[in-house]
Amino acid sequence: MKDEQGKEKLTQAVLENISALNHFAYSLCQNRSEAEELVSETVMKAFVNINQLKDEGKIKQWLFRILNNIFLSNYRKNKNQKRINLNGEPGDQYFSLYRQISSSSFTDTDEPEKIFINKITRQKIQQAINELPEEFRVTLILCDVDEFSYAEISAITRTAIGTVRSRIARARNLLQKKLWLYACEMGIHAKQKEKDHICTCGEEELEMSKIITV
Amino acid sequence: MKKKKTEVKAIKCEEAVARFNDFLDDYLKGKSREELVKHISECRDCMEKYEFEQLLKSKVHQLAATDDNAMKEKMEKLMASL
Numbered sequence: 001m002k003d004e005q006g007k008e009k010l011t012q013a014v015l016e017n018i019s020a021l022n023h024f025a026y027s028l029c030q031n032r033s034e035a036e037e038l039v040s041e042t043v044m045k046a047f048v049n050i051n052q053l054k055d056e057g058k059i060k061q062w063l064f065r066i067l068n069n070i071f072l073s074n075y076r077k078n079k080n081q082k083r084i085n086l087n088g089e090p091g092d093q094y095f096s097l098y099r100q101i102s103s104s105s106f107t108d109t110d111e112p113e114k115i116f117i118n119k120i121t122r123q124k125i126q127q128a129i130n131e132l133p134e135e136f137r138v139t140l141i142l143c144d145v146d147e148f149s150y151a152e153i154s155a156i157t158r159t160a161i162g163t164v165r166s167r168i169a170r171a172r173n174l175l176q177k178k179l180w181l182y183a184c185e186m187g188i189h190a191k192q193k194e195k196d197h198i199c200t201c202g203e204e205e206l207e208m209s210k211i212i213t214v
Numbered sequence: 215m216k217k218k219k220t221e222v223k224a225i226k227c228e229e230a231v232a233r234f235n236d237f238l239d240d241y242l243k244g245k246s247r248e249e250l251v252k253h254i255s256e257c258r259d260c261m262e263k264y265e266f267e268q269l270l271k272s273k274v275h276q277l278a279a280t281d282d283n284a285m286k287e288k289m290e291k292l293m294a295s296l
Contacts, residue, residue: 011293018286019279040292047296098266117269126277144274169235
């Protein structure tokens with residue numbers, strides 16, 4: 001993209017996406033001032049490298065990729081953190097928060113799961129996401145919060161689409177485990193196999209002791 | 215010649231649940247999608263489970279940042295100086 005025309009488009013794209021970039025930066029750094037610094041660095045780098053942007057339709061994706069790259073090279077605290085085993089971990093089996101809540105003792109109402117969804121706060125969801133391993137957190141936010149496609153997430157994080165897909169599935173699974181702990185704090189408790197499992201899928205209900213915190 | 219319409223295969227709850235994420239993100243296509251739609255329309259438990267997944271996804275989406283005017287102003291200044 002030519003410099004002058006590019007800078008105008010870039011200014012517009014930055015202003016349109018500044019809140020999303022800032023939220024993404026905060027989800028990565030988990031620190032407000034670092035997040036702001038990271039966004040500023042991203043914008044500066046984007047301006048310097050504007051001629052490298054080939055497709056202006058991908059300007060938002062490009063900004064997120066720059067931000068993610070700067071985070072990985074300059075901001076990540078623990079560069080030697082444990083890598084996630086993509087083949088799965090013990091205790092990584094499918095967990096259904098719906099199953100847990102709908103068969104819980106919180107049954108004054110016919111739809112405890114809907115009550116839970118209405119009651120769970122934005123802060124609690126953000127907190128649960130913040131506790132996810134970095135790869136899962138980043139992928140989940142790009143997918144569910146910023147609504148990027150799998151292909152776009154793959155380009156932003158430089159990972160294969162299959163990996164993106166697997167991370168999203170595992171991130172949602174882990175998020176549901178975390179949220180189940182909050183559900184318990186809200187007074188929803190697992191019933192001891194009182195309700196018959198209507199579904200024929202053979203899925204086992206998870207006892208509290210089996211919930212693995214990450 | 216008209217193509218003969220093949221019957222949609224029945225799948226188990228376990229297989230249906232395994233396809234939820236792709237379906238949620240609109241990545242499930244063709245026969246896999248048809249099989250899941252058929253299963254969900256016939257299995258109340260999976261239908262409710264899927265609806266919950268949808269609700270949870272939209273709840274997560276609500277984390278999307280609202281307009282941050284202070285940050286916007288800072289960036290406007292920064293960009294004007296570049």
